[in-house]
Amino acid sequence: MTASSRALSFDAAAAQYAASRPSYPAELFDSIEEFAACRLAGVRVADVGAGTGIATALLRERGAEVIAVEPGEAMAGEFRRALPGLPIVRGDGNALPLAAASHDLITYAQSWQWTDPARSVPEALRVLRADGALAIWWNTTAFDVPWIRDQHERIARHCGVEPRSAVRPTDSEAIRLAGLTGLRVTRRQVRWSRTVSLDVHLANIGSRSASLVLDEADRRAFLVDERERLSQAFSGEEVEETYVVDLLVALRP
Template sequence: MIDPHAGSFGEAADAYERGRPAYPHKALDWLLPGGEPRVLDLGAGTGKLSRQVRERGLDVVAVDPSDGMLAELRRVLPDVPAMLGSAESIPLPDNAVDVVLVAQAWHWVDPARALPEIARVLTPGGRLGLIWNVRDERSDWVRRLGAIIGSEPMDRSPRLDVAFETTSFEWTHTVAPDVLQDLVASRSRIILMPADERAAVLAQVRQLTATHPALLGRGSYELPYVTECARATLG
């Protein structure tokens, strides 16, 4: 991963693990081929996707450029091999896996350098799958949340001269107030703020949940997402 912001997440690995949602099962059904493929979770973070792949009974190995994120992954998923590396330098041998999944991380990647590495570790005819959870700001309170925390520009196109199929899935994630705070605190833009500015943003989020009619007096909130997916066969 090449963007300097990508290395910031380790500073908030615990908040990332508590606050970030998993992925809808239908998205994984679409991304994963049938049978028992060996899976690489590339840019694995704290293992949100690795956990779901492992729950399907599949072999998965996790790679991430952050020591802090990998430490949290190893804590929550001690049976999943976890290695330091990046999309441009994957610490696996040739033909090691049948599927490479990149969750919430492809926008950090240099695709020109990453594609040959991904193709190298994939078996012939292996699959590359990309997935992002994107807040659905058609909801008023979610749009106001985005205005508070900032909607970071993100290129979610594959940026590769490869034939990708794409689809998306709408769903909702139930979050408690403290989980919403962790979700905000785990964003790279917020992590890199000075402490006083970060505290001011989190205070605005608390104000939103205390005053917005859709959230006022509720012990949990339904946060809508659109999960965007892309898949391609390589080799």
């Protein structure tokens, strides 16, 4: 399955995605302001691959003037229901439907991997104003938390993919992997956590692309087994999910 097909797989679970996916900590946006050397208040931002608007809403709360770009019809529908006052256009990072030199900041929350950097980097530079910035980030696995590491490995095996390495890439490796070599890039990792019900946790892992492309019966059976395993491991019906947000901010030359 192609990357673009996996990206659009989220449309099949847009409401589930909106209800269960984790948000982002305030420190992330503090870091973006620090690295981009500007306050978000009043800044023109394009949030690309905006999905249901999790990051878009937080950018708007900081006072940014945000437009969302989203390829998926159902995801865009959830966005409009949650954020009826914010503009959203259909499109993706490989061909941004935005005018040249029109934005101060372009953001990709959990969505940069669905682009081709050979196309998305030049597109970002085209749309950015002078001294603008590109910020990309992901909520990544906290491999030092044993139950989270073990679950990650179970999910990977079940989905037929290789588990991610518990060793995080160096700054230079992360920049190269993101296709940002040659730009002025700053990186920061921000650790945070949230406590959620088992239902929300299972809906969250079931909304990931590697799971969504599985047969529905297969996916449901895995989640039933996972519920049983976690119910035995934790007292009560809540779990603490821990994340490490990996942020890269590239400045326009």
